[in-house]
Amino acid sequence: MCSHNVHHVPMTESPLSLAPGQLLARGVCRHLRALGFACIEELVPSRGLRVDVMALGPKGEIWVVECKSSRADFTADRKWRGYLDWCDRFFWAVGADFPLDLLPDEGGVILADGYGAELVRDAPEIRLASARRRVVTRTFARHAALRLQSLRDPRLSPLT
Template sequence: MDDTAPILPPMPGQRLARGVGRLLRSMDHAVLLEFVPSRGLRVDVMSLGPKGEIWIVECKSSRADFTSDRKWQGYLDWCDRYFWAVDGEFPCELLPEETGLILADPYGAEISRMAPEARLAAARRSRLMRDFARCAALRLQGIADPDAVSAFS
C-alpha cells in the first residue's frame, strides 16, 4: 500500500461532503459535518460564513438517495441558504430549482446554482451559532483528549 495515497471517506455521500467542505472553507466558512440543528434532523454539512450566514448542504450520491430523503424540506427552517451537493453523474433535473446546487467530488466542489437567501430569525440564528460552537469545541476536545469524553459521559 502506498503511504502517500490520500485516505478518503468510505461512503459516497461522505466523499461529496469532503469536497463541499473544501469549497466552503475556501470561501472562509467554518464547516461541520453531520450536524444536528434540531431533534430528528441531521444535516450532512452546515457552515457558518464570515458574516454569520448559515448554509446547509445535503449530499446525494444517487437517485435512490435523493428520492428516499423525506426530511429535506424541514432543513429549510434552519439555514439562510440550502444546497444539494451531487457528483457529475447525478441527474440534476430531479433537484428542486428553488434550491442551490453544488457539483462535488472528494477533492473539491463548485457552486453551479446559488441558493436563494431566506434569512433566519435572530433568535434561531443565535441558538444555532451557540450550538454550532459547542459542537465544534466538543469535537475538537474529543480529538485532543479522547479520554476526557469518556471520563465525563
C-alpha cells in the same frame, strides 16, 4: 473529479475508506473553506434532523448542504424540507453524473467530489430570524468545540 481550480491538500485518510456521501461532504467543505466558511459535518440542529454539512460564513451567514450520492439516496430523503428552517441558504451537493433535474428549486446546487466542489446554481436566501440564528450559532459552536475536545481527548465520554 470536478473541473475546478482547487489547491489540493494532502489527504490524511484514503478516499476508499469514506462513503460516497462523505466524499461529497469533504469536497464541499474544502470549497466552502476557500470561500471563508467554517464547516461541520453531520450536525444535529434539532431532534430528528441531521444535516450533512452546516457552514458558518465570515458575515455570520448559515448554509446547509445536503449531500446526495445517487438517485436512490435522494428519493429516500423525506426530511430535507425541515433543514430550510435552520439556514439562510440550502444547497444540494451531488456528483457530476447526478440527474440535476431531480433537485427541487428550493435549493442551490453544488457539484462535488472527494477533492473539491463548484457552485453551479445559487440558493435563494431566506434569512433566519435573529432568535433562531442565535440558537443555530450556539449549536454550531458547541458542536465544533465538543468535536475538537473529543479529538484531543478521545477517552472523554460524549455529552448526551
